[in-house]
Amino acid sequence: MITQSRKWQLQLGQGFMTVGMFVLALSALMAFWHKEPFYTWFYCWAWWSFIFFVDGWVFRRRGESLILSHPGRFLFFVVWSIPLWLIFEAFNFRLGNWHYVQVPQDLTWRWIGYCLGFATVVPGLMETADLLDTAGFFREAKIKPLGWKKRIDKYLLMSGLLMLALPLIWPQYFFPLVWCAFVCLLEPFNEHMGLPSLMTDWREGRVKRFFILITAGFLCGILWESLNALAGAHWVYTIPFVGNWKLFEMPVLGYLGFLPFALSVFAMTVFSVHVWERASVFVRFVLLTGLAGFSYYMCRFIDKFTVK
Numbered sequence: 001m002i003t004q005s006r007k008w009q010l011q012l013g014q015g016f017m018t019v020g021m022f023v024l025a026l027s028a029l030m031a032f033w034h035k036e037p038f039y040t041w042f043y044c045w046a047w048w049s050f051i052f053f054v055d056g057w058v059f060r061r062r063g064e065s066l067i068l069s070h071p072g073r074f075l076f077f078v079v080w081s082i083p084l085w086l087i088f089e090a091f092n093f094r095l096g097n098w099h100y101v102q103v104p105q106d107l108t109w110r111w112i113g114y115c116l117g118f119a120t121v122v123p124g125l126m127e128t129a130d131l132l133d134t135a136g137f138f139r140e141a142k143i144k145p146l147g148w149k150k151r152i153d154k155y156l157l158m159s160g161l162l163m164l165a166l167p168l169i170w171p172q173y174f175f176p177l178v179w180c181a182f183v184c185l186l187e188p189f190n191e192h193m194g195l196p197s198l199m200t201d202w203r204e205g206r207v208k209r210f211f212i213l214i215t216a217g218f219l220c221g222i223l224w225e226s227l228n229a230l231a232g233a234h235w236v237y238t239i240p241f242v243g244n245w246k247l248f249e250m251p252v253l254g255y256l257g258f259l260p261f262a263l264s265v266f267a268m269t270v271f272s273v274h275v276w277e278r279a280s281v282f283v284r285f286v287l288l289t290g291l292a293g294f295s296y297y298m299c300r301f302i303d304k305f306t307v308k
Helices: 004-032 042-062 071-095 107-118 121-134 152-169 171-192 198-203 208-230 252-278 281-306
Strands: 098-101 234-237
Touching (some): 004 208, 042 121, 071 107, 071 121, 071 152, 071 252, 071 281, 171 198, 208 252
Antiparallel strands (some): 098 234
8 A cells, every 4th residue: 555655655756757857958948049037057956956857757757766765864865976076177177177158157056066066976976876776787697707817906005106196296107096096095995894885895706886877977978078069158178199089069079978977976975974874073074174165166267277
């Protein structure tokens, strides 16, 4: 027997799908005709519509979803997504791999656009991963347990630190390593603390999560670039050595970077959730204050160095 609360959730899930699809279609049409506020802000309109549509679809089929079943976790992902992406923006000051163009002149609206856009990164990846999981992708993906020795943790940590340092020293040659660094750096800690870990999965022969994440990263990469191509405020690339063959703004070879990026986002998010859940009220206040200050100054630096 379906309870009244359950009926309400199912109706809300259907509402998410309907409204999400409608807003996505409307914003795409208006952006194509260069109608405001959809043209400049199309990327935000489209991504938030996609997130709510996928959440409703997942809930209708699985009975559980990120927004409808775990709203607190979803809110955390939204807030955490902003400083997480700003870490990569900070590396881009040295790398110079992308720039933003045609952003609003008004400071308030421009920064609101930054926040709304950056806040979609973690929820978008996690919702896409849930979509693939609910649809049954890689359900039987298994390998023989690898039985890695624990000393591999040391090598991964060293590799992660090297991947952070080399792009800063020789950005023209080692810029791709930024996208791989954090998964190598944080996975040993996640496994050691008994958190969800790709290393643990591989040790035990479970590779479903790995394949879902890299597939979600690739699909989100295509969405990021396709939606960016239709938006008034968008980014452009200056990436060395990847050739002139492009799909939207991104050189074709550049799409490979979205695979390790998804793994890094997973590792960073698992680690941050653990830190947040174990923190006292005072420590949470300090973390929020620090991240807010970091985000404020990063927005100022983006205006100065990344916006054209």
